[in-house]
Amino acid sequence: MTASPYSIDPTTYLDELLTQASPDLMREMLQGFINQILSTQADHVCGAEYATASKTRTNIRNGYRHRDLDTRVGTIDVAVPKLRTGSFFPDWLLERRTRAERALTTVIATCYLKGVSTRRMNDLVATLGINNLSKSQVSDMAKDLDVMVEDFRTRPLDTGPYFYVSCDALTMKVREGGRVVKTSVLLATGVNAEGYRELLGMQVATAESVASWTGFFRDLKARGLNDVYLVTSDAHLGIQHAIGEVLPNASWQRCRTHFSKNLSAMVPKTQWPTLSAMFHTIFQQPDAQSVWAQAQDVVTFCQQKFPHVADYLEEALDELLAFTNAPKAVWKKVWSNNPTERLNREIRRRTDVVGIFPNRDAVVRLVGAVLAEQHDDWIQQNRYMSLTSLEHTKAMITSNIIDAGDPTEQAA
Numbered sequence: 001m002t003a004s005p006y007s008i009d010p011t012t013y014l015d016e017l018l019t020q021a022s023p024d025l026m027r028e029m030l031q032g033f034i035n036q037i038l039s040t041q042a043d044h045v046c047g048a049e050y051a052t053a054s055k056t057r058t059n060i061r062n063g064y065r066h067r068d069l070d071t072r073v074g075t076i077d078v079a080v081p082k083l084r085t086g087s088f089f090p091d092w093l094l095e096r097r098t099r100a101e102r103a104l105t106t107v108i109a110t111c112y113l114k115g116v117s118t119r120r121m122n123d124l125v126a127t128l129g130i131n132n133l134s135k136s137q138v139s140d141m142a143k144d145l146d147v148m149v150e151d152f153r154t155r156p157l158d159t160g161p162y163f164y165v166s167c168d169a170l171t172m173k174v175r176e177g178g179r180v181v182k183t184s185v186l187l188a189t190g191v192n193a194e195g196y197r198e199l200l201g202m203q204v205a206t207a208e209s210v211a212s213w214t215g216f217f218r219d220l221k222a223r224g225l226n227d228v229y230l231v232t233s234d235a236h237l238g239i240q241h242a243i244g245e246v247l248p249n250a251s252w253q254r255c256r257t258h259f260s261k262n263l264s265a266m267v268p269k270t271q272w273p274t275l276s277a278m279f280h281t282i283f284q285q286p287d288a289q290s291v292w293a294q295a296q297d298v299v300t301f302c303q304q305k306f307p308h309v310a311d312y313l314e315e316a317l318d319e320l321l322a323f324t325n326a327p328k329a330v331w332k333k334v335w336s337n338n339p340t341e342r343l344n345r346e347i348r349r350r351t352d353v354v355g356i357f358p359n360r361d362a363v364v365r366l367v368g369a370v371l372a373e374q375h376d377d378w379i380q381q382n383r384y385m386s387l388t389s390l391e392h393t394k395a396m397i398t399s400n401i402i403d404a405g406d407p408t409e410q411a412a
Contacts, residue, residue: 031076034069034093042081042088060084067094146361149368152375157200157220161227162190163393164326164333164385165200165250166340167239169208170347172363173356180356184208185347185367186216189340190225191333195383195390199375200225202367204360213242221246229393230326232334234258235319253334254319256283257341266309275306279313283331288324295321327392330385343374 039050042061048054050061064079081088170185184207188200201220205212213236217225228250233239235254243252263279264272278298285291295317302310323334350370357363378384 027071027074027076030071031078034076035079038079038081038090038093041090042083045088046083059086069094145365145369149365149372152199152372153202153364153368154223157198157224159192159194159198160190160224161193161394162198162200162225163227163229163390163397164330165190165225165228165231166255167213167231167233168340168344169236170344170367172204172351172367174360174363175356175358176360182207183360183363184212185363186212187340187343187371188216188220189343190228191385191390193390195385195387196381197378197384199371199378202364202371204363208236208238210238210241213238214245217242217246227397229397230322230334232340235316251322251325252319253322254316256320259316259320263309263313266312267306271306275302275309278302282321287328291321291324292317325396327389327396329389329392333385346370346374 043049046057046059046061048057060083062082062084065082067078067080068075069078078090078094080090080094166189168187170187171182172185173180174183175181184205186201186203186205186208188202190198190200192198201216201223203212203216203219205216225247228247230251230253231239231243231247232253232255235258240252243250260276260279263275267275278301282291282295282298285294295313299310299314299317302313323331326334347367347370350366351357351363354362354366357366
């Protein structure tokens with residue numbers, strides 16, 4: 001029989017620690033005993049001891065995942081056993097909820113305490129395991145989250161330059177002045193100098209307008225957004241105007257995903273698969289010249305079958321194909337807003353549970369917590385763009401400055 005790596009003889013273990021006279025004696029003892037308890041609990045769930053053949057076994061151990069636990073004697077490494085089927089989590093010891101889940105709990109609790117949709121909130125509260133939350137408890141939870149979200153939203157953008165930026169807006173319902181109103185959550189993501197995606201910022205505005213987008217971009221620029229080469233978004237006039245005013249050196253790329261949705265609304269459902277297939281061939285070409293040639297072929301095709309679509313498509317080509325001025329290696333990353341769409345779906349998954357927010361602070365708290373978590377995930381993943389692609393972009397920008405006659409660059 002193979003013993004569990006966290007199986008210990010208490011007497012021998014205590015003798016060894018006392019002999020060593022470690023200054024971290026209590027911390028090491030606590031860590032050892034906690035891990036032994038968790039290992040024993042996992043064995044009980046599996047129906048047999050670790051690495052033991054048994055007819056009563058119902059599951060198999062599959063390594064460990066490590067979590068830090070802060071205690072009065074210091075931070076200890078908790079080894080939580082993993083199972084081949086299902087999961088094992090010590091709710092009695094560790095906090096399961098993520099930051100966004102805690103934010104969601106706080107928002108729902110706030111709604112509940114304010115008497116918003118009482119019957120619905122009762123079900124949601126029970127689902128999340130919230131029992132007898134007092135106003136002071138909700139206040140303490142919100143205070144911690146608000147500090148975290150505010151630090152994230154106002155942090156310096158010092159990992160630029162951010163050559164490629166994507167923007168979008170989501171509509172949220174909020175109670176204000178005794179009535180339900182719609183607000184717009186403005187979002188911006190970008191690719192930093194190391195090629196990783198970042199959540200650059202978010203703001204809650206009364207409406208998606210020229211003024212709100214201009215203010216949003218000015219805030220981003222004040223925090224360090226610089227050297228933007230291309231901004232991808234839908235065709236909202238507020239975004240376009242704000243880009244021209246705040247980021248005059250940046251080009252604008254119309255989001256292919258949003259444009260595709262607009263096209264689908266212009267033809268019958270039975271004809272959309274044909275038009276969609278033709279439209280997507282534009283973005284499958286090997287070089288810029290082929291992209292533009294194929295775009296003209298698609299316009300010609302639409303003139304024969306969908307004349308009203310042909311005019312609409314032809315007018316939008318400069319906006320849709322702005323990506324052809326960027327290095328080819330980043331084309332797929334900039335002509336589509338699909339990554340931003342996935343982010344929006346994740347936000348919706350959390351916010352749809354609430355429905356109507358009690359105030360704007362609740363929107364900032366929950367959406368900000370979701371964004372902070374997504375930001376952490378992105379910087380731990382593989383690079384979104386290669387360093388070579390970013391170097392090509394930098395060289396392209398420098399070349400354009402020299403061609404335009406910048407005296408500083410010419411002198412250099």
